[in-house]
C-alpha cells in the first residue's frame with residue numbers, strides 16, 4: 542500500500558482542526574447564548590465544559606485515529622477486531638453526511654450574500670425589505686441550488702487534492718484570513734459609541750441565570766463547536782505525525798475556537814447596540830440583523846463583503862472536515878482513488894442538500910415527526926447521532942481500549958505526565974458518558990431540569 546497521507550506540519554494540524562471547529566456555531570449560536578444566559582457567568586461554565594469534557598474527548602478521538610492510522614470506521618476494526626465497536630465510525634459517517642446536507646445549504650446562502658454585496662444589491666431602504674428579501678431568496682427553488690452547486694465544486698477542488706496539498710494548504714491560508722477579518726471587525730466595533738453596552742451584555746456575569754438547563758446547553762454547544770462525536774477528529778488524528786502531542790493540540794484548538802466565539806460576540810454586540818438593533822441568533826442574525834446594521838454603517842458593502850467572506854471561510858473549512866470522514870472511509874475501505882471517492886460523496890451530499898434546500902419551498906409540507914427534511918437532518922444528526930457517537934466513544938476509550946496504548950498515544954514522541962493522563966481518563970470514563978446521557982435526555986425532551 543502506498544504511504545498514508547499526513548499533515549506536514551504542526552501548524553497545519555492546528556489550522557485544519559481549528560478550521561473544523563470554527564464554524565457557523567461560533568458566529569450565530571455562541572455569542573447569543575452567552576449574552577442571554579448570564580454573560581461572564583456563562584463563559585465560566587462554558588470554559589469548564591470545554592476543559593472537563595471537550596478536551597478529553599478530543600484526545601480520545603485523536604488517539605483512536607493516530608493509533609489505527611485509518612478512517613473512522615476502519616479505525617475501530619483495527620483496534621477492536623471481532624467486535625461491534627466500529628459502529629462508532631458508521632454513526633460518525635452517517636451523522637457528518639447528514640449535517641453536510643443542511644450545512645452546505647446555509648453556506649450557499651452565505652455565498653449569495655457575498656454576491657449580492659458585491660453587486661451592491663443587499664441593502665434595501667428598510668429593515669422589512671431586508672427580512673423580506675431573505676425570505677424570498679430562501680423560498681426560491683433554483684437560486685439557492687446554484688450556490689450549493691458552486692460550493693460542491695469548491696469543496697471538490699480542495700478536498701480532491703488530498704490531505705496535505707488540499708485540506709492543510711487551504712486551512713493554512715483560510716484560517717489566518719479568518720482571524721484577520723475578525724480582528725478588523727472587533728477593532729472597529731470597540732470604538733463605537735455602543736461598545737460599552739454591547740460588551741457589558743456579553744461579559745457582565747449574572748450567576749442567577751445559571752441553572753441545570755444552561756449547563757446542559759453549554760455542554761451541547763462545546764460538543765458541536767469542537768466537532769466531537771462525528772469521527773472528524775478520528776479521521777484528522779489519523780493524519781497526525783507522532784511528534785504531535787494530543788492534549789496540547791486539543792487544548793490549543795479549544796482555546797482558538799473559544800477565542801473566535803468570544804470575539805464574534807465582541808464584534809456583534811457593540812455594533813448592534815450602537816445602531817439600536819437587538820441582537821438575534823441563528824440564520825436571522827447573519828442574514829437579517831447584521832445586514833440591517835451594515836446598511837447603517839459607513840461603506841456598508843465593504844463591511845458586508847468582509848463579514849460574509851468571514852462566515853463563508855468558517856463554513857467552508859467545516860464542510861471540508863465533514864466531507865473528509867466519508868471520503869477517507871470509502872476510499873480506504875473500498876480502495877477507490879481519492880478523486881473518485883470525493884465525487885461519490887459529493888454526489889450524495891448534493892442529493893441531501895437539494896432536499897434540504899427545497900424544504901423551504903416545494904418540499905416544505907413534506908414532514909416526518911412534524912419536521913421537514915432540513916429540520917429532520919439537523920435534529921437527527923445533532924441531537925441523536927452526535928451524542929450517541931460521543932457516548933460510545935467515551936465508553937470504548939474509557940473502558941475497553943488498552944490503557945497503555947492510550948497513554949502512549951496521548952504523548953506521541955514524548956511522555957505525558959501521569960497526573961494529566963489520570964485526569965483525562967477520569968473524564969472519559971465517568972464525566973463524559975454521564976453528562977452525555979443528561980444532554981441527550983434533555984435535548985430530546987425526555988427529561989427536563
Ligand code: PHE
Pocket residue numbers: 561562563564565566567640765766767768769771773859860862863
Ligand atoms: N464546529 C462547527 C461549528 O461550530 C460545526 C461543525 C459541527 C463542523 C460538526 C463540523 C462538524 O459551527
